[in-house]
Amino acid sequence: MAGARTTMKLKRFLLRYYPPGIILEYDKGGYLRTKSIDLLDLTPETNPDELLAEIRRTEALITESRADQVKQLILRLQQKQVQQDHRKFRFFKELKAHILPLTNVAFNKSGSRFITGSYDRTCRVWNTATGTELHTLEGHRNVVYAIAFNNPYGDKIATGSFDKTCKLWCAETGKCFHTFRGHMAEIVCLAFNPQSTLVATGSMDSTAKLWDVETGEEVATLAGHTAEVLSLCFNTLGNQLVTGSFDHTVAIWDVSSGRRIHTLIGHMGEISNVQFNWDCSLVVTGSMDKACKLWESVSGKCVATLVGHKEEVLDVCFDLSGQLIATASADGTARVFSATTHQRLVTLQGHAGEISKICFSPQGSRVLTASSDKTARLWDAQSGVCLQVLEGHTDEIFSCVFNYEGDAIITGSKDNTCRIWH
Incomplete structure (x- = not known):
């Protein structure tokens, strides 16, 4: 088969800051493809020459002539890590976003836009820089509960509703492309796969479903849970989905076949949240049993139980x-x-009420929490010190998100408003 070997030609490099990595764009048989070199363990102390040698051992596309370019990229990633994140967030604008309480908020990849879902049956699209409303997505007959952009593209929005349907919208025009019908009860969680070809929905009917973004058809029903599916998450490859249920179990599914690969059994209470880590090797789960568990995605084995909370774990994230x-x-x-040693590093104390949402800044140096005490707080992930209290909401905050650059925050509250912080 002499002539059949397709040559691979490197076109260009793209830098990914969060998490650190280098994306290679290359030509293979006339098609443009990409692959990423993940540098998850990179620190400012990493020796760039040793790392370069290691990358070159495993990546044939990086030839001698490209070596110096790659070293420069490693140095740029290290520089970005050294830039300490000392920013103070200032309150920028309050949006009287809806006539009824908000359910969720979400950013597009660039952070230029964000969306809010509400009990008023709409989802609204906003410009982050100005706080102006761009679109109202109308058509649901009940609470719009789960919302998402198809990041990294950001040209589509999915909304899941208590009316048992999920709708797919054009982010640019606000036009509805599809209405996904088939669930027998409220939709309470959803996610796009990384390729933006599928939407997964989780419902109070104990199932999750996969839908085709292009055709609007149902691709698979993931059945097996015996109670509500409250949370779900695709891994970064898009080949697996994890679901967490009120039946105290977590399931890992093979996306292409719709088959269940593992059932993760061990929690003694309802599951509040589930998430894959970046390299798809681990799943973290939070539960009403006051514990959080870490599981190997390949084997389905529980590798650690993180304990110490006195009440339910309401949210968990990597x-x-x-x-x-x-x-x-x-x-x-x-x-x-720590995800590797499973040791508790710090406890963040200061809120006067339950904390329902938590997330890291893209850099991983800050933690953001939202509480029923009407405040959101920003913490130093290393020291556990509270850096800032984001005040002004008049009722509990149940949604808080960073944009991808980590220089804007949105908080959403039961007081019908959301606040933009820069």
Whole structure:
């Protein structure tokens, strides 16, 4: 088969800051493809020459002539890590976003736009820089509960509603492309796969479903849970989906076949949240049993139980590089754990009410929490010191998000408003 070997030609490099990595764009048989070199363990102390040698051992596309270019990219990634994140967030604008309480907020990849879902049955699209409303997405007959952009593209929006349907919209025009019908009860969570070809929805009917973004058809029903599916998450490859249920179990599914690969059994209470880490090797789960568990996605084995909270764990997440885990609890505290040693690193104390949402800044150096005490707080992930209290909401805050650059925050509250912080 002499002539059949397709040559691969490197076209260009793209830098990814969060988590650190280098994307290679290359030509293979006339098609443009990409692959990423993840540098999740990169620190400012990493020796760039040794790292370059290691990359070259495993990546044939990086030839001698390209070596210096790659070294420069490594140095740029290290520089970005050294830039300390000392920013103070200032209150920029309050949006009287809806006539009824908000349910969720979400950014597009660039952070130029964000969306809000509400009990008023609409989803609204906003310009982050000005705080002006761009579109109202109308058509649902009940609460719009789960919302998402198809990041990194950001040209589509999915909305999941208590009316049992999910709708797919054009982010540019606000036009509705498809209405996904088939669930027998409220839709409470959803996600796009990374390729933006599928939407997954989780419902109170105990199932999750996969839908085709192009055709609007149902691709698969993921059945097996015996109670509500409250949270779900695709891995970064898009080949697996994890679902967490009120039946105390978590399931890992093979996306292409719709088959269940593992059932993760061990929690003694309802599952509040589930998430894959960046390299798809681990799943973290939070539960009403006051614990958080870490599982190997390949084997389905529980590798650690993170304990210490006095009340339910309401939210849990990895930082982007997958090195840290943060937990938020009804006991009013949050904790940061190491994903490798499973040790608790810090406890975040200061809220006067339960913490329902937690997330890391893209850089991983900050933790943001939202509480029923009407404040959101920004913490130093290393020291556990509270850096800032974001005040002004008049009722509990149940949504808080960073944009991708980490220089804007949106908080959403039961007081019908959301606030932009720059």
